[in-house]
Amino acid sequence: MKELNRQHVPVVTRPERIIQFGEGNFLRAFVDWIIRNMNMRTDFNSSVVVVQPIEKGMVDRLGKQDNLYHVNLQGLDKGEAVNSLELIDVISRSLNPYTDHDAFIRLAEQPEMRFVISNTTEAGIAFDPSCKLNDAPAASYPGKLTQLLYHRFKTFNGDKSKGLIIFPCELIFLNGHKLKETIYQYIDLWQLGDDFRSWFEEACGVYATLVDRIVPGFPHKDIDAIKEKLQYNDNLVVQAEVFHLWVIEAPQEVAKEFPADKAGLNVLFVPSEAPYHERKMTLLNGPHTVLSPVAFLSGIDIVREACQDEVIGKYIHKVMFDELMETLNLPKAALEQFANDVLDRFNNPFVDHQVTSIMLNSFPKFQTRDLPGLKEYLKRKGELPQGLVLGLAAILTYYKGGKRADGTAIIPNDDPKITSLMNNLWATGSTREVTVNVLAAEDIWGENLNEIPGLTDRIVYYLDAIQEKGMREVVKEIL
Secondary structure, eight states: OEEOSTTTSOOOOOOEEEEEEOOSHHHHHTHHHHHHHHHHHSSOOOEEEEEOOSSSOSHHHHHHTTTOEEEEEEEEETTEEEEEEEEEOOEEEEEOTTTOHHHHHHGGGOTTOOEEEEOOOGGGSOOOTTOOTTSSSOSSHHHHHHHHHHHHHHHTTTOGGGOOEEEEOOSSTTHHHHHHHHHHHHHHHTTOOHHHHHHHHHHOEEOOEEEEOOOOBSOTTTHHHHHHHHTEEOSOOEEEESOOEEEEEOOHHHHHHSOTGGGTOOEEEESOSHHHHHHHIIIIIHHHHHHHHHHHHTTOOBHHHHHHSTTHHHHHHIIIIIIGGGGOOSOHHHHHHHHHHHHHHHTOTTOOOBHHHHOTTHHHHHHHHTHHHHHHHHHHHSSOOHHHHHHHHHHHHHTTOSBOTTSOBOOOOSOHHHHHHHHHHHTTTOHHHHHHHHHTOHHHHSSOGGGSTTHHHHHHHHHHHHHHHOHHHHHHHHO
């Protein structure tokens, strides 16, 4: 079996036009996979220089394979099973700015550089006032980026044609707005001057993005079979689902420079990221949060099996298509397409997604993912959405603990304050006591949910019915 390197796999040399902060599984299976497809299908013709954003990372491991690796896509595409392997050859170099700071700063001097892409975790976009301009490098990612931008500004004497297009992929809403705001904080802290501030404002663009692809990472279970199939010793294989979506809040002139749509990729340039963020939160995360306790208490442990179950599958469909979808404002056809893609993802035959893993911190999840839809549905339709309300009742029942009908232990996992509250309330033996006090917990919901018309009585009814008939029979009632 051959080692995976450029001696054994000749690759095309392309201009270095992209600086990528982050070398983890997600960027390699998402952004670098997208760039590889753009190179193959359009005239984008670009390579990536990876910068390790923290002191301890894996650029050395990347370097050992000459920055080559494979992405293993698994899942359903329009109902058909996919299990593919693609060589990703877009990374030309990978740098550690902590051990080779000069090489890092010199990236700013390359005239063809045009894009900066990052994923430095949700905590990565943060202002650290202890950073200094002459640190080698600054500790924070926005600090490093400001150092790079300032050096580029000086190198090219403020030439506005040498600005950079910046796409943060960190999983926070309006990540681009947050990153831009943090760069301005460093411009002020380091007193970099009005000329640099103007150049940054006019020549550079920092654009909010939403990214969506499940990336399990290194395929420990399948790696021997994958290496046998490849006939290469690839120790950096990344497994990911087939589905991908990248929403970028940027004008069409940026889309022309980054022609992912011409490569047939699910990359959207839009005026506002907000409705797409709401769509993902509502139609992907929302159903996840309520299907999990309903499925588990019906004796089902895997998300895929819940979708394929005759009763619970219909419940999931009801929540997604009849309730949550009715609360969104994007075109119906686009919402239905996204919802069907979500069902394909839930049905992924290669991933055994345990419903209990989704049950962690269920109350705050319901508060952000499902409560807005519940209230909006009531406002638009004049009645409560039965599926979502039953989902909340299922969460309350799950937090009672004890055992499932088949003897499986029910072990809630949440903030100790919440589990303690639930234990005390269930100890009263009164479903109304449980309901009224949980809905009144403003530290959980930010409001008193007993004020939502009809919600208290409906939850009490469902709690009693679940205990009397079992979850599955109550689901049948609302179908």
